[in-house]
Amino acid sequence: MPISSLKDICIYRYVSIAAMTALLHPGVSLAGGNEVNFSLTDNPARWFDTGATIAGTRSLAVAKPGVRVNFSGNSNTVHTRTSVIYPTGAAGMPFNTSPRKGGDSVTLKTPGLYVFTCSIHPYMLGAVIVDDPNTSGLDLGNSISLINGITVPSSSDLATRLLHTFFVATNPANWQNYASNTPWHITYPNVDVRVDIGVVNLPAVLNARYGNDRVLEPLQNPVMPAVGEVWVATQFETASGKSKPGTVTAVSGATWQVTRKVALPSINMNNAHNMWTDRNQNVIYATQWFDSKLTVYDRQTGALIRNVSVGEAPAHVMTRTDTDELHVTNNGDTRTDSVMELAPLATGVERRIDIGRGNAHAHWMSHDGKKMVTPNVLTGDTTQYSFGSNSVESILPASTPFGHPLATGMMPDASKYYVANMLDNTMTVINMNTHAVIKTIDLIANYNPVTGAITGPVGALPIQTPVSPNGKNMVTANMLTGTITVIDTRPGVPTSDTVVAMLPCDPGCHGVQYGAKQGGGYYAYVASKFSNRLLVVDPDPNGDGNPSDAVIAGKVGLFASAGTQRDATITGNPGMGGQGVLPVPVIYNGWVQNLPATWKSQLTAAQQNPAQ
Known part of the structure; x- marks a missing residue:
């Protein structure tokens, strides 16, 4: 199904999640009722868990402007809810809480890419793409900002490198496994995205910049032993x-x-x-x-x-x-x-x-x-x-x-x-x-x-x-x-x-x-x-x-x-x-x-x- 058709589907709030999922282009998820629920957990790769899998990750959702993002605790310790990446100039950003258990929520109004983390455990990642249904390609925004003030175009190497890291971190199948003889393959959602230079295919860009299906080098013991x-x-x-x-x-x-x-x-x-x-x-x-x-x-x-x-x-x-x-x-x-x-x-x-x-x-x-x-x-x-x-x-x-x-x-x-x-x-x-x-x-x-x-x-x-x-x-x-x-x-x-x-x-x-x-x-x-x-x-x-x-x-x-x-x-x-x-x-x-x-x-x- 074309991306534009998927974007049109977003506006029908009364369509069930199951029905929407059946209509999705492979690798894309749409938030039912324009609400995203992240459960913060102790589980590897599923630290921000939506409960639904998209191209191997359970930490990504797509929604329209005005989406309410809810964070609930299912962890043995405290976490922050921190917008480490967001569209430059986005309303209400940056969003940041103190370390705590329990729930929080934030409403995302500006189209673009939002990535949340826990500042205590900073590889915990969850992402929401807020997509304008009137434009082609899923909106990543013209530029992204990091919470510490760094701002770059959304087509920049830093922006795509961060995206690449997100998809590696949140899908165990994307980790490097030296116990296997198979090449290292990274799965990305097969979608077109809108960035500052226009609409591009996400996996095509990431594969061109960072490679894929790489043959892992063999393990090799040091020549000189260590003490202990x-x-x-x-x-x-x-x-x-x-x-x-x-x-x-x-x-x-x-x-x-x-x-x-x-x-x-x-x-x-x-x-x-x-x-x-x-x-x-x-x-x-x-x-x-x-x-x-x-x-x-x-x-x-x-x-x-x-x-x-x-x-x-x-x-x-x-x-x-x-x-x-x-x-x-x-x-x-x-x-x-x-x-x-x-x-x-x-x-x-x-x-x-x-x-x-x-x-x-x-x-x-x-x-x-x-x-x-x-x-x-x-x-x-x-x-x-x-x-x-x-x-x-x-x-x-x-x-x-x-x-x-x-x-x-x-x-x-x-x-x-x-x-x-x-x-x-x-x-x-x-x-x-x-x-x-x-x-x-x-x-x-x-x-x-x-x-x-x-x-x-x-x-x-x-x-x-x-x-x-x-x-x-x-x-x-x-x-x-x-x-x-x-x-x-x-x-x-x-x-x-x-x-x-x-x-x-x-x-x-x-x-x-x-x-x-x-x-x-x-x-x-x-x-x-x-x-x-x-x-x-x-x-x-x-x-x-x-x-x-x-x-x-x-x-x-x-x-x-x-x-x-x-x-x-x-x-x-x-x-x-x-x-x-x-x-x-x-x-x-x-x-x-x-x-x-x-x-x-x-x-x-x-x-x-x-x-x-």
């Missing part, structure tokens, strides 16, 4: 005996095989997101980001030790080097005392720490246990906290108000730290002694958002960004461009705090941590949400300290094999949802010195004292 093992939060993997998604996957650094899957069905572990370990490397702490719990389990057996209530949407966990106490950021908590301090081994909550802001995400702790820095997601700033004085030392702007500071990395001597601002595509560099912003690194300086031309290293939508244990480089996972950027963090060199390398990553590039390489040096492990492999980066393959020659040293699958130990049967999304990464042993300055002798003996002298 690597734990990855495979957050979208589903398992028997539980209704919530998420496992934690262990990979051997000696064989690069998946040795264990921890699903913990006894507690219905929900979206395990980030991990850390105790001083003796005996337990794993895992935050349940779509819940309110910190889980503790035995590293060697996977057996549950305890499940501790800490607050809304706990995101990251780290220990203090001097006390082995834990600190957990409650990403969904708007209270200023949003960081929880727990006793060693998480035997109980000791206190709430007031950082002057709520909604912190990926914090970092100093080598001596005296300082903590937090990115404050909803306020566009960052806190430096002193445990010596139990007070806030500084709160500094890190981004624009909606720039979404999401993660931090710190130099091994706590001289400066870095804040990754996801929506602003920048890295803020802060001197920890003077409490001053000393530089802002533009990660898309080499990218033309209109034409898509890339003239150098680029990283759009940066997420995790740790500094190497020796303070010589920083590896950043960038979600939108699917790239890994490497920044030279060595002080006193011409390239200091400059992006010097870019490597390819998988869709939803997200988690990064450093681990020890056998014989010296480090690997940076990079996990991606919409893929089931772990990339192993050697940031300094020739050992000269200059990271400009960083390479991908290995590509390792995160799906189980016959020899993988597990506490439940894997039922879906095998190895998918890679987010937090934890190499064991922890080899950052301050932590590495506290390792038991059995671990320390496997490290070189330089790895045992990385800051010297």
Whole structure:
């Protein structure tokens, strides 16, 4: 049926949803009664769930101007309802709520593309195309605006790249599956859309710009083994005996095989997101980001030790080097005392720490246990906290108000730290002694958002960004461009705090941590949400300290094999949802010195004292 006929159908409000669906062009859905209902859930890809499937996604609807969009909660934690993308100048935009459960609604009057997200979990996506029935092609608008102020034509590379990311993120069949030998195929709705340059076919444009049916490269183990093992939060993997998604996957650094899957069905572990370990490397702490719990389990057996209530949407966990106490950021908590301090081994909550802001995400702790820095997601700033004085030392702007500071990395001597601002595509560099912003690194300086031309290293939508244990480089996972950027963090060199390398990553590039390489040096492990492999980066393959020659040293699958130990049967999304990464042993300055002798003996002298 022609698109124009579909648009005419939209005006008949008394036609049932079932009847309209029967008349639809493949890939298009029309909202019955000009109302869209999104249920916010914990389920992978269906975070904004309409209940109806369109070209594989359940997070897209088409309606006419004046549509009422309702949001209802079916999740174990709080979410915002945030219009991250909308037609430039649209009435009532931007729309944004505080993190909460329950329902909200908004009326969309201006034709064009609207994409909603949760600012706590910013890959949760739901979209509505508000279509003028008097024009041909589904209306995307002449230009789109992001909530942080970026505005581009709707035919621009940035606009179509965001659309491409939406369709990958919200359809598990569009994720990269390295457990299969089939090419990577991305399904788009086969529709014509109206953009600033006229009416174009959506899949034709997206396929021409970003390719399709790509043959995935084979997995390849690094030549040099690693010390210990690597734990990855495979957050979208589903398992028997539980209704919530998420496992934690262990990979051997000696064989690069998946040795264990921890699903913990006894507690219905929900979206395990980030991990850390105790001083003796005996337990794993895992935050349940779509819940309110910190889980503790035995590293060697996977057996549950305890499940501790800490607050809304706990995101990251780290220990203090001097006390082995834990600190957990409650990403969904708007209270200023949003960081929880727990006793060693998480035997109980000791206190709430007031950082002057709520909604912190990926914090970092100093080598001596005296300082903590937090990115404050909803306020566009960052806190430096002193445990010596139990007070806030500084709160500094890190981004624009909606720039979404999401993660931090710190130099091994706590001289400066870095804040990754996801929506602003920048890295803020802060001197920890003077409490001053000393530089802002533009990660898309080499990218033309209109034409898509890339003239150098680029990283759009940066997420995790740790500094190497020796303070010589920083590896950043960038979600939108699917790239890994490497920044030279060595002080006193011409390239200091400059992006010097870019490597390819998988869709939803997200988690990064450093681990020890056998014989010296480090690997940076990079996990991606919409893929089931772990990339192993050697940031300094020739050992000269200059990271400009960083390479991908290995590509390792995160799906189980016959020899993988597990506490439940894997039922879906095998190895998918890679987010937090934890190499064991922890080899950052301050932590590495506290390792038991059995671990320390496997490290070189330089790895045992990385800051010297």
